[in-house]
Amino acid sequence: MADGLQAVIFDWGGTLTPWHTVDLAAQWTAYAGVVHADAPDAAARAAGDLLAAEERAWAACRDVHSSATFDDVLAAAGLSRHEEAASAYREFWDPHTYLDPDVPDLFAGLRERGLRIGVLSNTIWDRAWHEQFFARDGVLHLIDGAVYTSEVPWTKPHPEAFRAAMAAVGVDDPAACVFVGDRPFDDISGARAVGMRAVLVPHSDIPAAQQVPVEVEPDAVVHRLADVLPLVDAWR
Numbered sequence: 001m002a003d004g005l006q007a008v009i010f011d012w013g014g015t016l017t018p019w020h021t022v023d024l025a026a027q028w029t030a031y032a033g034v035v036h037a038d039a040p041d042a043a044a045r046a047a048g049d050l051l052a053a054e055e056r057a058w059a060a061c062r063d064v065h066s067s068a069t070f071d072d073v074l075a076a077a078g079l080s081r082h083e084e085a086a087s088a089y090r091e092f093w094d095p096h097t098y099l100d101p102d103v104p105d106l107f108a109g110l111r112e113r114g115l116r117i118g119v120l121s122n123t124i125w126d127r128a129w130h131e132q133f134f135a136r137d138g139v140l141h142l143i144d145g146a147v148y149t150s151e152v153p154w155t156k157p158h159p160e161a162f163r164a165a166m167a168a169v170g171v172d173d174p175a176a177c178v179f180v181g182d183r184p185f186d187d188i189s190g191a192r193a194v195g196m197r198a199v200l201v202p203h204s205d206i207p208a209a210q211q212v213p214v215e216v217e218p219d220a221v222v223h224r225l226a227d228v229l230p231l232v233d234a235w236r
């Protein structure tokens with residue numbers, strides 16, 4: 001398999017974790033409600049400022065592929081991290097963080113085939129938060145390397161984000177990598193542009209403001225993650 005595949009790298013939201021349409025204002029209402037527990041007007045103002053700051057961060061991701069952190073969003077709204085508020089925010093998100101039930105068998109199957117497993121997620125969240133989801137769902141030990149864009153300057157589809165993910169799994173030939181994701185622009189066009197094979201999981205209801213029209217054909221489309229294994233068998 002020396003000339004074949006070496007790694008399969010996955011997007012997280014809408015790919016390893018099924019898409020949920022989440023009320024993005026409500027996450028910040030949860031946060032601000034703890035920061036300003038006794039001042040509902042101040043809480044509502046802060047929640048609005050946080051939502052606007054997050055929207056600016058995702059617009060920068062979309063337009064110039066630059067990353068942001070959770071703390072950057074807080075700072076842009078004039079706040080700093082409040083641990084209890086961050087806990088309330090994470091509790092709000094918890095129901096939307098569970099892995100697709102196909103993932104444990106898929107990862108085990110990839111490992112049996114000698115393939116490395118990577119993750120590349122456009123995210124403002126801390127690595128520790130993502131790792132807690134994977135640990136809770138029993139697969140953290142199967143992930144060889146992960147890039148959370150909160151830790152690097154770029155977001156998908158910037159080529160450097162994909163190169164960072166290759167470095168994280170220890171592969172230097174993009175042709176030896178398959179990327180699996182749910183977004184035609186961020187995931188499929190980005191992976192194809194660096195020379196990876198790209199597999200689309202087309203079940204996400206991506207908000208219009210986060211979409212960029214793109215002419216790109218994935219190498220394959222899968223309707224469930226278990227279907228990645230036969231593809232990999234055909235390609236390796």
Ligand SMILES: [Mg+2]
Pocket residue numbers: 011012013014015181182183
């Ligand atoms: Mg996604």
